[in-house]
Amino acid sequence: MYRIAICEDDSKAAIHLQKMCNEILRKKDITHKIEIFKSADTLSNFLQKDASAFHLLLLDIAMDGTSGMEFARQLRRRKNLVSIIFVTAYEDYLLDGYDVQPIQYLLKPVSHKKLSEAIHIDLQRNYTAKNILLKSGSKHLSLEYKQVIFIESMNHTLLIHSTDKTHPVYMSLTKAQNLFPASHFARCHKSYLVNMDWIADISRTSLSLKNGETLPVGRSHQLQLQKDFIRFLTHF
Numbered sequence: 001m002y003r004i005a006i007c008e009d010d011s012k013a014a015i016h017l018q019k020m021c022n023e024i025l026r027k028k029d030i031t032h033k034i035e036i037f038k039s040a041d042t043l044s045n046f047l048q049k050d051a052s053a054f055h056l057l058l059l060d061i062a063m064d065g066t067s068g069m070e071f072a073r074q075l076r077r078r079k080n081l082v083s084i085i086f087v088t089a090y091e092d093y094l095l096d097g098y099d100v101q102p103i104q105y106l107l108k109p110v111s112h113k114k115l116s117e118a119i120h121i122d123l124q125r126n127y128t129a130k131n132i133l134l135k136s137g138s139k140h141l142s143l144e145y146k147q148v149i150f151i152e153s154m155n156h157t158l159l160i161h162s163t164d165k166t167h168p169v170y171m172s173l174t175k176a177q178n179l180f181p182a183s184h185f186a187r188c189h190k191s192y193l194v195n196m197d198w199i200a201d202i203s204r205t206s207l208s209l210k211n212g213e214t215l216p217v218g219r220s221h222q223l224q225l226q227k228d229f230i231r232f233l234t235h236f
Helices: 011-027 040-049 068-077 091-095 112-127 173-179 219-235
Strands: 002-007 032-037 056-060 083-088 104-107 131-136 139-144 148-154 157-162 166-169 185-189 192-195 199-202 206-209 214-216
Touching: 002 011, 002 040, 011 032, 011 056, 011 112, 032 040, 040 068, 056 068, 068 083, 083 112, 104 112, 131 166, 131 173, 139 166, 148 173, 157 173, 173 185, 173 192, 185 214, 185 219, 192 214, 199 219
Parallel strands: 002 032, 002 056, 056 083, 083 104
Antiparallel strands: 131 139, 148 157, 148 192, 157 166, 185 192, 199 206, 206 214
């Protein structure tokens, strides 16, 4: 679950940010939780109890009490590398604070597009799992998901076709689908899960892969596959 903390002393602004974050993450099919804090001190106390409670912080820079900028520097001094997006109404702050390595600065009023782009950067850099751990017989197999082209179900065995070889794995295709990121993998047929980064084109009954192979497209999966692929092309 992707967890975000919004630290903003203006309640209306905080709720608006929360609403936009919800819309962005739902569109990406990312399971998430968003909490609002009215001050940096309150959030600081929360993180002192659980330093890894959040993946991303949206920090208003100018707040009563401890500013968002000073709070970010406190976190870095405590060796907390949580991702940070600064939110500010003042352009003067845009040249400050790069020592804390924020993902982005967003000017108020925050645009939906700019917020989506900033969250997307963090998801790509820090949240999306790069490797999938699978059990193959008595051994454990670690695969970088981007190297997997497609997964085929055959005789109670999965054949994971990657860029280097085909790996047999004993599990259901549904379980494999839950392990691989939905942002990149889509079901095209009852027996196939495909990495959308490898799709060259899609027709009503089949899809062509960039390596020249062809996979079937099941009638019951056709519409959802098209939706997943359009979302993939839009956001990646």
